[in-house]
Amino acid sequence: MTRKVYEVLAEAFLQEEIDTCFALLGDANMNWATTLGERGTRMIYLRHEHCAVSAAMSYARSSGRVGIATVTCGPGLTQTLTALPAAVRASLPLVIFAGESPLGAAWYNQQIDQAPLITATGAAYIQMHSIKRMPTQIRDAFVQAQEEGRPVVLGVPFDLQDAEWPGGDLPAPSAQVLPKLAPMPPHPDAIAELAAKVRAARRVVVMAGLGAAHADATAACTALAERTGALLATTLPARGLFHDAPFHVGVAGGFSTAVARACFAEADLVIAVGARLTQHNLDKGKLFPKAEIVQIDLSPRALSQGRVAADHHLRADARLGVEALVEALGSEPVTGWRSPELARAIAETPADPAEFPADGDLLDPRDVVAALDRALPGDWQLVNSSGHCSFYFAQMSRRPFEKFTTIREFGAIGNGISYAIGVAAAHPDQTVVLFDGDGSLLMHIQELEAIRRHGLNILICALNDGAYGSEIHKLRDEGLPDTGAVFGHTDLAAIARGFGVGGETVTDLARLPDLVAGFTASGGAALWDFPISDRIASPVIRRAHPGGHAGQERPVSVDIPA
Numbered sequence: 001m002t003r004k005v006y007e008v009l010a011e012a013f014l015q016e017e018i019d020t021c022f023a024l025l026g027d028a029n030m031n032w033a034t035t036l037g038e039r040g041t042r043m044i045y046l047r048h049e050h051c052a053v054s055a056a057m058s059y060a061r062s063s064g065r066v067g068i069a070t071v072t073c074g075p076g077l078t079q080t081l082t083a084l085p086a087a088v089r090a091s092l093p094l095v096i097f098a099g100e101s102p103l104g105a106a107w108y109n110q111q112i113d114q115a116p117l118i119t120a121t122g123a124a125y126i127q128m129h130s131i132k133r134m135p136t137q138i139r140d141a142f143v144q145a146q147e148e149g150r151p152v153v154l155g156v157p158f159d160l161q162d163a164e165w166p167g168g169d170l171p172a173p174s175a176q177v178l179p180k181l182a183p184m185p186p187h188p189d190a191i192a193e194l195a196a197k198v199r200a201a202r203r204v205v206v207m208a209g210l211g212a213a214h215a216d217a218t219a220a221c222t223a224l225a226e227r228t229g230a231l232l233a234t235t236l237p238a239r240g241l242f243h244d245a246p247f248h249v250g251v252a253g254g255f256s257t258a259v260a261r262a263c264f265a266e267a268d269l270v271i272a273v274g275a276r277l278t279q280h281n282l283d284k285g286k287l288f289p290k291a292e293i294v295q296i297d298l299s300p301r302a303l304s305q306g307r308v309a310a311d312h313h314l315r316a317d318a319r320l321g322v323e324a325l326v327e328a329l330g331s332e333p334v335t336g337w338r339s340p341e342l343a344r345a346i347a348e349t350p351a352d353p354a355e356f357p358a359d360g361d362l363l364d365p366r367d368v369v370a371a372l373d374r375a376l377p378g379d380w381q382l383v384n385s386s387g388h389c390s391f392y393f394a395q396m397s398r399r400p401f402e403k404f405t406t407i408r409e410f411g412a413i414g415n416g417i418s419y420a421i422g423v424a425a426a427h428p429d430q431t432v433v434l435f436d437g438d439g440s441l442l443m444h445i446q447e448l449e450a451i452r453r454h455g456l457n458i459l460i461c462a463l464n465d466g467a468y469g470s471e472i473h474k475l476r477d478e479g480l481p482d483t484g485a486v487f488g489h490t491d492l493a494a495i496a497r498g499f500g501v502g503g504e505t506v507t508d509l510a511r512l513p514d515l516v517a518g519f520t521a522s523g524g525a526a527l528w529d530f531p532i533s534d535r536i537a538s539p540v541i542r543r544a545h546p547g548g549h550a551g552q553e554r555p556v557s558v559d560i561p562a
Contacts, residue, residue: 005131006161008170010035012138013097015173018068020044020059020425022052026072028099028110028158033070044425044454047446049079051418053096053151057083058383058422060092062405066145067092067422073099073158074110081121082412084151088122089409090237091149095141102159103129114155123151131160135170142174183215184298186316186324194294194314195328201269203337203560204230205288207252207281208318209238211274211297213401215318218242221273224326229336230271231263235281236408239394240401246343248397250351253281254540255394257351258556263337266560267291274318277309296321341559351395352539353554359533361507365392365463368509368530369435372396372461375512376433377520379403383423385416385436388469391538393435414443417460421447424456431457431523438464438490438529448499451525459519460527462492465534473537477548492529502526 009032013021020042023033037043046052049071056067071077077098087094101111118125126141128134134156141152198204206225212218218241225232225247232242233252242248249260256264270293275281277295282288285307292311300313314321352366369392376382384393384406394406405423407415420434441462451458465472471485493503504515506528519526537549 003165004031004161005134005163005165006032007035008165009097009134009138009156009161010039012135012170013068014039014041015170016066016139016142017173017175018066021068021070022046022055022059022422022425023070024049024052024072024076026076026099028073028076028101028156028161029070029097030072031158032097032156032161042425044421044450046418046421046450048444049076050083051421051444051447053080053083053087053094054415054418055422055425056094056096057087057090057092057407058405058419059426060094061090061407062381062423063426066142067094068096069094070097071099072110073101073114073155074112077114077153078112078117081117082410083415084118084121084123086407086410086412086415087151090407092151092407093145093149094151095138095145096151096153098153098155099161100127100155100157103157104159114153118153123153124148125153125155128154128156129160131163131166132168135168139171139174139177143178146174146178183317183320184315186314186321190314191324191328194312194325197292197294197312198228198269198271198325198329201228203266203268204228205233205252205264205267205270205291206230206273207233207235207270207275208241208273209235209275212318213238213241213274215274217273217319217322220319220322220326224271224322227326227329227333229334229338231267231337233260235275236394236406238275238401239406240399240404243398243400247338247346249346250397251394252287254283255391256283256287257349257395258353258539259345259349259558261287262556262558263342263560264288265290266337270294271296272310273322277304279305279307282309335561337560339559339561342561345558349556353556354539354542354551355554356533356536356549356551359535362531362533363507363509364536365389365532366536368463368532369393369395371509371512373398375516377431377516380431380433381405381423381427383416383420383432383434385413385419385434385440386411387413387437387440388473388538388541389435389437389463391540392463413437413440416440417444417447417451420458420460421451421456424458431459431520434458434460436460436462437469438462438466438492439468441492442490445495448496448501448525448527452500456525457523458525460496462527462529463532464489464492464529465532466490467534469534470541472534473541473548474545475548477545486534489531492527496527503529505529505531507531
């Protein structure tokens, strides 16, 4: 029996043991995608190509597997160009099946040179113009995506896809050829040198990143902090790793709490474990003004985002490196700067203690987040979008790492709803809550239809300030009109109901327990619209644009032992 090339290409994907593909169909991918779905892959059909790739990104982050998406050629591909650099910078492995215009056509209106567009984003592009080599190129794309931690886009002319398969076996799948690497232990001399430096420090911060999470180094980092009397912190993507530790001060970086920033200002040594030392998590070098920084990483780097970030480096697997350091330090713990008073300050001081005047009936976003944190079940999956509102949602400190997803590496808003879809696909038996702002949500509000159609269990909580939150405060700080950033409080709940999902406008936070109970009982999809004041600026904005708001800073005093 003869087979079409697109059927064999679908089989090459299936032997990679994929289970989900995010798709938007067109001439150059629909035969392949339909075959993939008919043979057992769960196909989630989105309304925009950007959202298909973004959903694959959060699926990859949340599941630990390669994310799969498919778009058509030309305009289908160009719609993905905002998502791809975010995936590159977040080191997310994706394989994207994208068509190409037919090679045999003298003219095709969607033809464009796709490779330069893709490589400009930092993703890889593979032109598949030899039918016999196509299955191997697919396998190799899965290898490359996993080894390099970035998207690989496959360009497949759709006239070649429709040709008859000339015969031949599929290659071994990527799982059989990828090397099985053992964790890298540290060098004993490097451990001895680092242990001496740690012994001399008095105020240590252990900051863990995604590398620590992937290496299962949480317990080791906790033991190191207990041994040295250190505070625990995480990068934003690893938020929640130490959620139940009393001396965990939350996120290190622009999203740090007031107490954390006060402590970080007095630190003399930061041990960054499996963490990229970025402009954000070091707050452009201002977060730890008195501290030396040590990086424990498999691939430590001299320069990070234009600056020398670390003073010392230890090349090692995160867990093995920290465990060896703890052993070298010996068993006698030190107090460091831990005290009952500091533990109480960490637990009781608001993340942002600034004071703002009341703004009519509009809510304070900090009150909304605190109420949601109390009301939402602890086992629900939470997704934090980008934009001004994301600072507030990052302060839900009791939520564990495994239940919180955020991807912000490219600074683009508009991704939240597709990120929620990807997390829902990775955890089909769990409830997903998306936290987003109105400006971001409205960019891809059409995906509410996809959520309803696929029966995804997603609750969307939108902070609705009727504006682009960051921009209004920046414009006001510059003394410029904010007209171009303000568009009024759109009735998001009514829009949701128009798409056939639940919609509620929440002006009384006392309703939340009943709303949560009702949603728990019904499941499905819903959008809760929280009208908030546009006069309240996050600490991130206030530090950079101090004149664009009406708030009054309230200094935080932290009792740090001498």
